[in-house]
Amino acid sequence: MNRLVIVSNRVGDIDKSTQTGGLAVAIADTLRKRGGIWFGTGEPGSTPRNAAAGGGNVRQITVPLTQDEYQAHYAGFSNSVLWPLFHYRTDLLDYHAEEHAGYLDVNRRLAEELAPLLQDDDLVWVHDYHLLPFAGFLRRTSSRRMRIGFFLHIPFPPPEVLAALPGHRALLRSLLDHDVVGFQTARDVANFFGTIEALGLGERISQSVIRSDGRSIHCGRFPIAIDSGRFHAMGRSTHEDIRIDDMRRRMLNRKQIVGVDRLDYSKGIPARFEAFEKLLETHRELEGRISLLQIAPPTREGIRAYDTIRRETEALAGAINGRFADFNWTPIKYIHRAVARDRLAAIFRGSEIG
The missing domain is CATH 3.40.50.2000 (Glycogen Phosphorylase B;)
Incomplete structure (x- = not known):
């Protein structure tokens, strides 16, 4: 069975019972059943972690951010721009170009940290809006044969909402570096297809496939839930x-x-x-x-x-x-x-x- 490598912004404690977000709960439930690696960022000032969990069949690996990286990537671009934007709250956008650049830098750094840990035929499963450009950086960093999936845990808005973000075309193009892109609802899937075609980034060739730069990207609705x-x-x-x-x-x-x-x-x-x-x-x-x-x-x-x-x-x-x-x-x-x-x-x- 292919090894599962889950990448998310934060790495929850799989042995702890007080996970507070739907993403953390769902990932923990999946890894308890299957095993694999859970890779993500650590708190500013914390020490890197590479430890066994979940009875020994899961490795939890963290890459601590600096305070400046945390501010730009997490507090800044991810949660003061992408979160309100994807929830249709353009009135709450607080965009700063330097935080956008910091967001990209953190994604690049995380890809560089994960690349040496990968094996051929790993299944890499990337989660949520903090990591939209991660797959592109990983493919450029690692020569491993792998498949990369992405799941968005929040709504995906239509193109007219996304247009409020400076540089939105390049950011959305990065989603096409995945092999599979998953969403919670049929509306999100429709908005994604509509956005990609409106921006000329790809062509929908079937109900669930986009063709872009010679690659086929499968897209669909895969509602996530707790155990x-x-x-x-x-x-x-x-x-x-x-x-x-x-x-x-x-x-x-x-x-x-x-x-x-x-x-x-x-x-x-x-x-x-x-x-x-x-x-x-x-x-x-x-x-x-x-x-x-x-x-x-x-x-x-x-x-x-x-x-x-x-x-x-x-x-x-x-x-x-x-x-x-x-x-x-x-x-x-x-x-x-x-x-x-x-x-x-x-x-x-x-x-x-x-």
Whole structure:
């Protein structure tokens, strides 16, 4: 079986139960089953890591960035430009040419670090918007025979939205250095085909194939998900039965809605709070009988848009609780930290809606 080499911005701890992002959860579940290498960046100032994990059949390898590299690649171009752009929020773009250059430099450096570790016939699976140009740098750096796939975990917008980005043509051209490009939805696939053809970067020759510079690139919708069977089993353990009973007792058998999302403006948490407020306004009989538990681990702290959404979310939760709460009932319970997956499984099992 071909060795699987997963490349992502961050390398999660495969043996840890508090992964907070969908990407990290999905990758960890895949590697536990198959084994391979998980390669990515490390925190600024950390030491390089090359260690066994997942019972010994996975190697986790990190390349620490400098503080300047982190700022340009992650906080800057990836999350102040690409993230809002791909979520149709062109009003939040904060573009700086030097951060764009730094983004490319980090992708080049990562490719140079991975190249010596590769073997012929490896399957290299690249993940997400932090690494759009990575495959091109890797092909130019390594002479190994390999296939490279790419999966985008966020929406892919239409060409008129992407046109807001300076240099978007070259960046999108780099996606055609993969053998397979995957997306979450059929709409994303259609937008990708439309963009590539609109920019004259390739020709669609079948329902799922683009021809570009003599190469065929397969594109499709491959919705990613957690290991639902494992998550279900977590919530069914005897230990979690005790936790659920305790939670229901503390709730005085009230009904509970639960939401679990990273604290990000793309998740719609303030809108969820406002909808819950509207529910209480229009159905006064539910006061004291239902609550909303929102678990929102922090993400991308120090970026202006995320500081804003944190303040907005906290203020809204406080305002709604101040308006409706009673001495023995709080309508919104807000947790701003990561929660272990086994605990999450129990919380979902003990809730009515989630």
